Amino acid sequence: xxxxxxxxxxxxxxxxxxxASLVPTLTRPSSLAxxxxxxxxxxxxxxxxxxARKVEPTRFRYFYDRGDLPVRVNFAGAVxxxxxxxxxxxxxxxxxxxxxxxxxxxxxEPYHFLALNGTLDMLEKGGSRVLPCLSLLILPMKxxxxxxxxxxxxxxxxxxxxxxxxxxxxxxALVPYYRQLLSIFNLFITKRVNCGDSIxxxxxxxxxxxxxILETLNILEKHGGxxxxxxxxxxxPTYESCMVRH
Numbered sequence: 001x002x003x004x005x006x007x008x009x010x011x012x013x014x015x016x017x018x019x020a021s022l023v024p025t026l027t028r029p030s031s032l033a034x035x036x037x038x039x040x041x042x043x044x045x046x047x048x049x050x051x052a053r054k055v056e057p058t059r060f061r062y063f064y065d066r067g068d069l070p071v072r073v074n075f076a077g078a079v080x081x082x083x084x085x086x087x088x089x090x091x092x093x094x095x096x097x098x099x100x101x102x103x104x105x106x107x108x109e110p111y112h113f114l115a116l117n118g119t120l121d122m123l124e125k126g127g128s129r130v131l132p133c134l135s136l137l138i139l140p141m142k143x144x145x146x147x148x149x150x151x152x153x154x155x156x157x158x159x160x161x162x163x164x165x166x167x168x169x170x171x172x173a174l175v176p177y178y179r180q181l182l183s184i185f186n187l188f189i190t191k192r193v194n195c196g197d198s199i200x201x202x203x204x205x206x207x208x209x210x211x212x213i214l215e216t217l218n219i220l221e222k223h224g225g226x227x228x229x230x231x232x233x234x235x236x237p238t239y240e241s242c243m244v245r246h
Contacts, residue, residue, distance in 0.1 A: 055147055060103025061111050069099070071118050073110050082117040088125050094133040097122050102140040104155050105147055119159055123166045131167045138177050145184040153188065153209055157216045164223050171223025175231055178220075182235035189213045189236060218242040 063069050070091070074083040100122060103115025123130060144156040160181075164171045174181075188209050217239055221228045229241050 055105050055107065055149065055152070058102045058105055058111075060099050060115050061106055063099060064103075064111060064114065069096075069114075069118075071114050073113065080113070082114060082121065084121070088122065091122070093122065093126055093129045094136060097126070097130070097133055098136045098140050101137050101159070102143070104140075104144050104159060105149075105152055107149075107151060116155060116159075120162060123159070123162045126166060128167060130163070131170055131173060134170060134173050135177075137163070138180055142180050145181065148184070148188075150209060153184070154212055157212050161216055161219050164219050171220060171228070172225040174220065175224050175227055178231045178235055182217075182232065185213050185217065186236045189238065 060069070064071075070085040072083050072085065074081045097119070100115050100119040103111060104119065106112050106115055141156060141160065144152050147153075164174065190210055217232055217236070221232060221242060224231075229243070232239050
């Protein structure tokens with residue numbers, strides 16, 4: 001009786017022929033040729049955080065094509081220059097400066113040349129008229145940074161530096177807007193991608209995005225008042241102050 005019971009138990013534990021056929025058999029490939037027939041490993045797609053976004057046509061392009069901007073390119077001589085058709089002292093900064101700032105995303109000519117040099121001229125000669133329209137510049141600057149295009153990033157950071165230095169109180173007025181502008185700075189601060197000499201044509205300086213971001217943050221801290229460093233540190237935890245604190 002004991003022999004019959006043990007035989008029955010062994011029969012129950014051993015798989016049947018049907019069950020054994022359902023279990024896949026894993027064997028090591030016998031040769032390199034056989035190994036090459038295995039399915040390749042599919043790597044997961046990257047999130048694309050640093051990938052440049054598509055730049056849509058801006059209001060600057062639309063207004064210029066329609067003839068609503070008082071600027072044109074002067075080709076007299078060997079160097080092309082920007083020529084204003086009205087006196088800058090009579091220009092409505094609250095209307096034109098945001099449009100020119102938005103045009104920094106344009107990489108085609110003549111829009112690129114006109115938007116860049118027009119913005120720099122207005123910041124250089126605007127003086128106290130730049131500060132009242134500062135809130136109107138935040139969205140164009142944020143949109144420029146969000147393109148993640150290396151050329152546009154470098155242009156926008158250079159123009160942001162000029163904006164801070166254009167008026168004594170502009171740096172402090174920018175502090176409440178750090179959360180809208182510095183998120184892209186935190187993303188690219190460790191990048192070492194050559195962005196060339198987008199503005200400093202004469203100096204031919206070879207800069208990269210990471211160094212340019214650090215230079216811009218230093219200018220923001222120096223001219224942003226006592227609350228600048230705390231707000232920069234909140235958005236960019238790796239940033240260290242450039243000011244000597246006692």
